[in-house]
Amino acid sequence: MxxxxxxxxxxxxxxxxxxxxxxxxxxxxxxVALKNLDISEEQESLLADLSEAIIPKTSSPGSxxxxxxLFALIMVDDCYDPDRQKKFISGLTQFxxxxxxxFGSLFAKCTQLQKAELLKAMxxxxxxxxxxxxxxxxxxxxxIQSFTTSQYFLTKVHVYELVPARFHGCVSITKxx
Amino acid sequence: xxDTLETRTFDAIVIGSGMSGGWAAKELCxxxxxxxVLERGRDVKHIKDYPTTNMYPWEFKHRGQVPYEIEKxxxxxxxxxxxxxxxxxxxVKDSDHPYVQEKPFDWIRGYQVGGKSIMWAxxxxxxxxFDFEGPLRDGFAVDWPLRTKDLAPWYSYxxxxxxxxxxxxxxxxxxxxxxxxxxxxxxxxxxFKDFVAKKYKxxxxxxxxxxxxxEPQPIHLEQGRGLCQKRNLCQRxxxxxGYYNTNSTTLPFAQKTGNMTLRPFSVVHSVxxxxxxxxxxxxxxxxxxxxxxxxxFAKVIFVNGGALNSNLILLNSLSSRFPNGLGNExxxxxxxxxxxxxxxxISASYDGFKEFGTDGRxxxxxxxxxxxxxxxxxxxFLRGYASTFSGGRGPKFPDTHGLFGESLKSSLSGNQELGPxxxxxxxxxxxxxKEINHLALDTEKKDEWGVPLLKxxxxxxxxxxxxxxxxFEQMIEMYTAAGFKDIKTSDSKQAPGLDIHEMGGVRMGNxxxxxxxxxxxxxxACRNVFVTDGSCMTSTSTQNPSLTYMAFTARAVDYAxxxxxxxxx
Numbered sequence: 202m203x204x205x206x207x208x209x210x211x212x213x214x215x216x217x218x219x220x221x222x223x224x225x226x227x228x229x230x231x232x233v234a235l236k237n238l239d240i241s242e243e244q245e246s247l248l249a250d251l252s253e254a255i256i257p258k259t260s261s262p263g264s265x266x267x268x269x270x271l272f273a274l275i276m277v278d279d280c281y282d283p284d285r286q287k288k289f290i291s292g293l294t295q296f297x298x299x300x301x302x303x304f305g306s307l308f309a310k311c312t313q314l315q316k317a318e319l320l321k322a323m324x325x326x327x328x329x330x331x332x333x334x335x336x337x338x339x340x341x342x343x344x345i346q347s348f349t350t351s352q353y354f355l356t357k358v359h360v361y362e363l364v365p366a367r368f369h370g371c372v373s374i375t376k377x378x
Numbered sequence: 379x380x381d382t383l384e385t386r387t388f389d390a391i392v393i394g395s396g397m398s399g400g401w402a403a404k405e406l407c408x409x410x411x412x413x414x415v416l417e418r419g420r421d422v423k424h425i426k427d428y429p430t431t432n433m434y435p436w437e438f439k440h441r442g443q444v445p446y447e448i449e450k451x452x453x454x455x456x457x458x459x460x461x462x463x464x465x466x467x468x469x470v471k472d473s474d475h476p477y478v479q480e481k482p483f484d485w486i487r488g489y490q491v492g493g494k495s496i497m498w499a500x501x502x503x504x505x506x507x508f509d510f511e512g513p514l515r516d517g518f519a520v521d522w523p524l525r526t527k528d529l530a531p532w533y534s535y536x537x538x539x540x541x542x543x544x545x546x547x548x549x550x551x552x553x554x555x556x557x558x559x560x561x562x563x564x565x566x567x568x569x570f571k572d573f574v575a576k577k578y579k580x581x582x583x584x585x586x587x588x589x590x591x592x593e594p595q596p597i598h599l600e601q602g603r604g605l606c607q608k609r610n611l612c613q614r615x616x617x618x619x620g621y622y623n624t625n626s627t628t629l630p631f632a633q634k635t636g637n638m639t640l641r642p643f644s645v646v647h648s649v650x651x652x653x654x655x656x657x658x659x660x661x662x663x664x665x666x667x668x669x670x671x672x673x674x675f676a677k678v679i680f681v682n683g684g685a686l687n688s689n690l691i692l693l694n695s696l697s698s699r700f701p702n703g704l705g706n707e708x709x710x711x712x713x714x715x716x717x718x719x720x721x722x723x724i725s726a727s728y729d730g731f732k733e734f735g736t737d738g739r740x741x742x743x744x745x746x747x748x749x750x751x752x753x754x755x756x757x758x759f760l761r762g763y764a765s766t767f768s769g770g771r772g773p774k775f776p777d778t779h780g781l782f783g784e785s786l787k788s789s790l791s792g793n794q795e796l797g798p799x800x801x802x803x804x805x806x807x808x809x810x811x812k813e814i815n816h817l818a819l820d821t822e823k824k825d826e827w828g829v830p831l832l833k834x835x836x837x838x839x840x841x842x843x844x845x846x847x848x849x850f851e852q853m854i855e856m857y858t859a860a861g862f863k864d865i866k867t868s869d870s871k872q873a874p875g876l877d878i879h880e881m882g883g884v885r886m887g888n889x890x891x892x893x894x895x896x897x898x899x900x901x902x903a904c905r906n907v908f909v910t911d912g913s914c915m916t917s918t919s920t921q922n923p924s925l926t927y928m929a930f931t932a933r934a935v936d937y938a939x940x941x942x943x944x945x946x947x
Contacts, residue, residue, distance in 0.1 A: 254782065254783065255782050255783070255786065256783075256786060256787050256790075257783055257784060257787065259784055259787060261787075261791075263787075275439065275440070276440060276443075279439075279440060279445040279446065279447075280440055280443050280444075280445055280446050281446060282446050282450075317782075317783065320782045320783070321782075324779075324780045324781075324782065325780075341778075341782070345778065345786075345790065346441065348787075348790065349790055350435045350436055350441050351436055352434070352436045354791075355434065355435060355436065358791050359773075359791075359794060361434065361435060362738075362739075363432065363434060363609065364607045364608075364609055365607065365608045365609065365738040365739045366607045366608060366738070367608055367737065367738035368561055368562055368608045368736065368737070368738040368739060368740035369562060369736060369737040369738060370562035370563050370564035370565060370567065370568070370736055371562075371564060371565035371568065371731070371734050371736070372734060372735060372736065372737045373733060373734060374733055374734060374735050374796065
């Protein structure tokens with residue numbers, strides 16, 4: 202049980218409220234409002250950590266800085282059809298199982314090396330279940346999309362011009378372009 | 379507000395505020411007529427009501443993609459290339475406005491002030507006599523009751539006001555217009571243009587002619603519009619007024635005369651016919667929000683509801699004189715509907731110009747006017763096709779296979795290498811209007827305003843299939859000869875309608891026995907009703923039709939008003 206749930210439960214006890222078993226098992230919902238997916242706080246943390254492992258913070262912002270995992274959740278919730286959504290959730294669960302089987306802990310608690318080893322296994326595709334692979338590939342694609350369409354990327358890395366004010370059809374390419 | 383017969387009586391009524399309705403409104407108002415402009419959708423004021431126009435990519439919740447629930451509920455409009463997160467609020471949802479497909483037909487609509495002039499692709503070309511004489515020469519439809527010389531001054535008139543960019547190419551196939559400077563072609567487009575000119579006597583690759591202000595003239599500045607900024611986000615509505623739409627151009631001019639009454643949320647049920655007087659009396663409106671029925675009256679009616687909607691309204695306008703629809707003495711109303719064949723595409727890459735790229739963006743490209751069966755019939759199908767031609771070069775998306783972490787990040791962030799030049803063309807084929815391609819009113823189903831649903835029965839035929847085959851053969855030959863590689867063709871097999879160039883049903887012609895409108899777009903059998911949108915088209919030729927609708931409208935208003943002034947309507 203995480204700390205917040207523990208505090209709530211102990212407050213309930215202090216207040217004399219009968220401690221219901223469900224309090225011990227309660228899973229918090231995700232921080233972004235979802236219509237179709239049922240994502241726990243724990244699962245959301247996994248997505249955040251996975252996104253960060255895919256595109257990490259370096260001297261420039263990474264996935265957690267731009268909340269790529271929340272973008273990914275919104276896209277899966279709004280733009281995936283029900284079958285694809287089911288596959289995503291099943292893949293997410295399998296991904297955690299694989300992690301537990303390999304390193305005996307949740308992805309969040311793995312070391313950098315362990316995370317890298319896991320992602321390398323995903324990239325190699327060997328011996329990974331179809332749903333887990335599909336989940337990983339979806340998260341990678343969505344993380345890349347979030348990163349490359351973010352305000353940071355489009356204003357500092359590959360600058361997007363809302364108003365080009367020009368079109369030149371045949372210009373010599375120089376090194377500085 | 380007093381609702382009296384007087385407050386509901388005008389000199390003119392215009393049904394529809396889109397591409398052609400906006401022109402009717404402006405011309406009628408400028409000629410001093412108190413004009414009621416009826417629009418079934420909401421008002422859209424230029425700039426103020428373009429909610430997405432200045433949004434950056436990251437500000438779109440789904441980065442442009444349409445959510446699954448919306449796509450599922452609206453399969454028809456979801457097929458339209460412009461139905462994306464930045465412009466879908468301007469398109470009609472299937473679920474809100476049902477219709478009956480007796481054969482598959484994608485009816486794409488924009489119900490708001492400005493109509494589809496907000497989202498259109500802004501391509502504009504004039505008709506020549508090779509187009510107007512098509513039916514007569516090739517033996518289909520009926521002879522057009524006018525020729526290029528009748529419309530040429532009106533093309534000039536609307537082009538100057540709207541602002542059309544293009545090059546004077548001196549081609550018989552595509553008359554030159556009043557042009558603002560053309561936009562640049564890319565390296566490969568210029569190359570292909572020169573190549574085709576050398577290799578073929580009668581084939582040309584030209585600067586696409588389009589409704590963009592590349593050099594605003596005093597009239598455009600007076601309209602409050604400015605230089606096109608090459609954003610290529612036109613479907614959102616343009617904060618610079620860089621392209622032509624009703625909202626930025628014609629309607630404000632109608633408004634400032636003080637003669638226009640714009641009534642949005644007005645579904646037109648029918649045109650009212652006065653059997654005693656032998657002319658149209660006005661229009662029956664159903665308020666789209668309150669469902670209240672309100673009759674408006676006028677001396678002249680302009681029907682500009684959009685090709686299929688104008689048919690629907692006229693078919694629903696019943697009277698003792700016209701039990702089968704207004705002006706429909708010959709039973710041809712709703713028949714001989716046609717469209718443009720947009721199914722065929724070709725793409726390829728080009729190895730040349732490795733040291734060159736493009737800079738900036740643009741909202742147009744190049745165009746290949748019709749060349750098949752042009753001077754004479756020469757193939758096993760009738761008529762021909764125009765085509766787009768576009769050649770561009772964009773950044774290569776890095777190969778991210780196997781990459782994650784810092785290496786993925788740097789590969790995405792690194793200097794962008796340019797990919798190869800890609801070229802492509804899409805066919806725009808003329809289709810032959812046939813009696814079996816028709817519209818009718820559903821006898822049982824009605825929409826939420828009590829108007830019968832439209833039954834659409836339009837299909838492809840053998841001529842279309844042969845034309846697609848010929849397009850592929852000709853383009854493959856041209857592309858191969860030009861040295862383009864990896865040539866791929868595709869037939870989208872899309873339903874008619876997705877071209878969004880449906881036309882006909884209220885066709886023009888000399889003979890009242892075989893047509894509904896005369897050379898002035900005036901109903902043969904009801905002289906104070908004019909129809910100047912796509913429904914009036916006797917044949918489709920290969921041009922993007924909006925410019926022709928504008929010219930027809932300005933000319934018809936001029937005629938109508940001159941007749942009214944002499945009490946001859």
